[in-house]
Amino acid sequence: MSFLRIRDLSLVLRGTPHRLLRNVSLDVAATEVMGLVGESGAGKSMIGKAVLGILPRSVQVVSGRIELDGVDLLGLPPKARRGLIGAKAALIPQDPLTALNPSRRIQPQITDRLVQILGWDRARANTRALEIVNEVHIAQPERVLKSYPHELSGGMRQRILIASAFAAEPRLIVADEPTTALDVTVQKQILKLIFEMQANHGTALLFVTHDLGVVAKICQRLTVLYGGLVVEEAGVREFFKGPKHAYSRALLAATPRHTDPDADLAPVPEAVIAAVQAEVTEADERWSHV
Amino acid sequence: MSDLYHVEDLHLSLPDMTKKPMFGAAPRIEILKGMSFSIPRGQVLGIVGGSGSGKSTLGRAMVRLLEPTGGRVIFDGHDITHLPESGLRPLRRRFQMIFQDPMSSLNPRQTVGRIIAAPLTLHGVAEPKARALEALERVGLPRSFARRFPHQLSGGQRQRIGIARAIALNPDFILADEIVSGLDVSSQAQVLSILRTLVRDMGLTLAFISHDLSVIRRLCDRVLVLHHGEIVEDALCDALFAAPKAAYTRELLDAIPDPDPENAWFTRA
Ligand SMILES: Nc1ncnc2c1ncn2[C@@H]1O[C@H](COP(=O)(O)OP(=O)(O)O)[C@@H](O)[C@H]1O
Ligand SMILES: Nc1ncnc2c1ncn2[C@@H]1O[C@H](COP(=O)(O)OP(=O)(O)O)[C@@H](O)[C@H]1O
Ligand SMILES: [Mg+2]
Numbered sequence: 001m002s003f004l005r006i007r008d009l010s011l012v013l014r015g016t017p018h019r020l021l022r023n024v025s026l027d028v029a030a031t032e033v034m035g036l037v038g039e040s041g042a043g044k045s046m047i048g049k050a051v052l053g054i055l056p057r058s059v060q061v062v063s064g065r066i067e068l069d070g071v072d073l074l075g076l077p078p079k080a081r082r083g084l085i086g087a088k089a090a091l092i093p094q095d096p097l098t099a100l101n102p103s104r105r106i107q108p109q110i111t112d113r114l115v116q117i118l119g120w121d122r123a124r125a126n127t128r129a130l131e132i133v134n135e136v137h138i139a140q141p142e143r144v145l146k147s148y149p150h151e152l153s154g155g156m157r158q159r160i161l162i163a164s165a166f167a168a169e170p171r172l173i174v175a176d177e178p179t180t181a182l183d184v185t186v187q188k189q190i191l192k193l194i195f196e197m198q199a200n201h202g203t204a205l206l207f208v209t210h211d212l213g214v215v216a217k218i219c220q221r222l223t224v225l226y227g228g229l230v231v232e233e234a235g236v237r238e239f240f241k242g243p244k245h246a247y248s249r250a251l252l253a254a255t256p257r258h259t260d261p262d263a264d265l266a267p268v269p270e271a272v273i274a275a276v277q278a279e280v281t282e283a284d285e286r287w288s289h290v
Numbered sequence: 291m292s293d294l295y296h297v298e299d300l301h302l303s304l305p306d307m308t309k310k311p312m313f314g315a316a317p318r319i320e321i322l323k324g325m326s327f328s329i330p331r332g333q334v335l336g337i338v339g340g341s342g343s344g345k346s347t348l349g350r351a352m353v354r355l356l357e358p359t360g361g362r363v364i365f366d367g368h369d370i371t372h373l374p375e376s377g378l379r380p381l382r383r384r385f386q387m388i389f390q391d392p393m394s395s396l397n398p399r400q401t402v403g404r405i406i407a408a409p410l411t412l413h414g415v416a417e418p419k420a421r422a423l424e425a426l427e428r429v430g431l432p433r434s435f436a437r438r439f440p441h442q443l444s445g446g447q448r449q450r451i452g453i454a455r456a457i458a459l460n461p462d463f464i465l466a467d468e469i470v471s472g473l474d475v476s477s478q479a480q481v482l483s484i485l486r487t488l489v490r491d492m493g494l495t496l497a498f499i500s501h502d503l504s505v506i507r508r509l510c511d512r513v514l515v516l517h518h519g520e521i522v523e524d525a526l527c528d529a530l531f532a533a534p535k536a537a538y539t540r541e542l543l544d545a546i547p548d549p550d551p552e553n554a555w556f557t558r559a
């Protein structure tokens with residue numbers, strides 16, 4: 001059964017008919033790693049934010065369901081919704097520098113959530129912080145917990161955010177481009193860590209990325225978005241053997257493949273853009289007639 | 291002489307402001323620790339390395355936005371290492387630099403046409419408007435784009451404006467610093483294809499700075515690998531990918547996620 005089940009989710013820019021997500025349906029099974037890919041502006045982050053209940057004020061849910069462990073989040077009153085999301089889901093954000101408060105030490109930035117949202121006592125939260133920081137392979141964890149964000153490298157900060165996300169044993173983690181700001185060698189280490197933590201904790205993972213190479217390394221299934229519309233959903237192995245949708249095929253053809261001396265890169269052809277754009281228009285026409 | 295650039299034992303150090311004492315001079319940090327290489331005319335040279343390895347500093351020293359603290363930079367037979375601005379002025383239009391976001395430093399109220407024409411006017415080139423329109427066409431954009439404003443363009447289109455601005459001067463050399471880094475793969479493929487065509491048609495020599503070796507493979511003839519301010523490998527592109535020599539190059543290659551799940555990095559229990 002799906003741990004995360006999204007059905008026909010549509011979001012608009014508040015006060016306008018302009019949809020940012022167009023009847024998005026998506027399932028992530030418990031313990032599964034689902035990749036969410038597409039070009040910038042496709043709506044990847046909006047899906048993650050909707051699941052975590054952190055949509056910007058300018059964006060409004062106009063229809064659909066988001067079920068977490070069988071409970072429809074959108075039907076819950078705000079406080080109950082926040083409680084449920086806090087207990088079952090967590091975020092690994094993109095930019096470790098802006099995600100951490102520069103003027104506070106690391107430790108309270110991990111424990112605050114445990115205390116304030118989950119009602120743990122301080123002592124238990126502190127013990128857990130040390131335990132989880134150990135688990136993400138940080139040397140001298142006591143010292144690191146007492147440091148400020150700027151005293152740590154980018155890779156180290158991302159390890160802290162991974163530890164923080166796993167601290168309360170969530171059943172679902174949304175990782176939004178967690179390695180995009182990192183050097184490629186650090187990216188590989190961080191992907192390894194996320195893979196390891198996900199496997200050891202049996203957490204469902206929704207992995208947002210613009211990089212099909214990263215999807216190939218860490219995901220089991222993937223969903224391809226264009227203009228807020230799901231154009232393809234597939235198992236990773238079958239997808240990379242041959243995507244079904246013309247847009248997905250073009251996206252894969254535009255992705256550099258360094259192992260192949262002759263592979264040429266082709267931009268997504270204009271005809272393919274026109275065709276997928278027509279699908280978007282058609283979806284909007286159907287939408288405005290219901 | 292067939293080498294357009296000749297760089298010899300290039301050193302560059304800067305005062306480290308983070309370690310400056312209350313009184314007196316800040317200690318200096320060495321950013322470029324003696325780099326030597328030449329670029330033959332018409333070559334496309336990739337410059338790769340992790341963040342902080344010195345790629346942008348090297349680029350800025352080559353086009354003399356920074357003055358080296360040691361060694362020599364020879365451009366087309368001219369020693370430009372310590373050349374004062376007055377001496378550089380007539381050479382400047384021959385070497386151009388394109389930045390990651392060419393629009394960020396520009397007046398958002400200026401049209402694309404004026405943005406491209408500005409350096410032409412500055413260098414006293416005749417008919418700047420006509421040359422700007424020609425440059426737009428060379429990067430595959432219609433002339434009507436000249437009337438647009440930067441905010442009306444996509445990231446890929448802005449980057450093509452940056453290229454148009456550089457080639458409008460008909461330079462011998464272009465240094466592109468991470469110009470495809472923020473782009474989606476489709477725009478990236480498009481920009482790379484435009485660069486390849488320009489190199490071929492205009493006889494350009496190009497240095498292409500990127501942190502991404504998979505992009506470099508699609509464009510470059512030769513690669514310099516930088517690590518902590520030093521060149522750790524200098525090889526022809528095919529040779530580098532077939533048999534990397536430096537441990538750091540192998541580490542970089544090993545960390546590129548190729549879009550192929552059969553070549554798995556991690557295994558599920
Ligand atoms: N704070 C916001 N308010 C309104 N619209 C937004 C906001 N952030 C992003 N958008 C718009 O929502 C769409 C989807 O954005 P996003 O989910 O961030 O894309 P992605 O993560 O795939 O790059 C885009 O068209 C973007 O312009
Ligand atoms: N103006 C400056 N003052 C002091 N240090 C600098 C300055 N510019 C760059 N550096 C340092 O020089 C090193 C190389 O920087 P840079 O050439 O920008 O690297 P890259 O482009 O490869 O990321 C880095 O360690 C950086 O912190
Ligand atoms: Mg995003």
Ligand SMILES: [Mg+2]
Nearest residue numbers: 345346347468
């Ligand atoms: Mg740089």
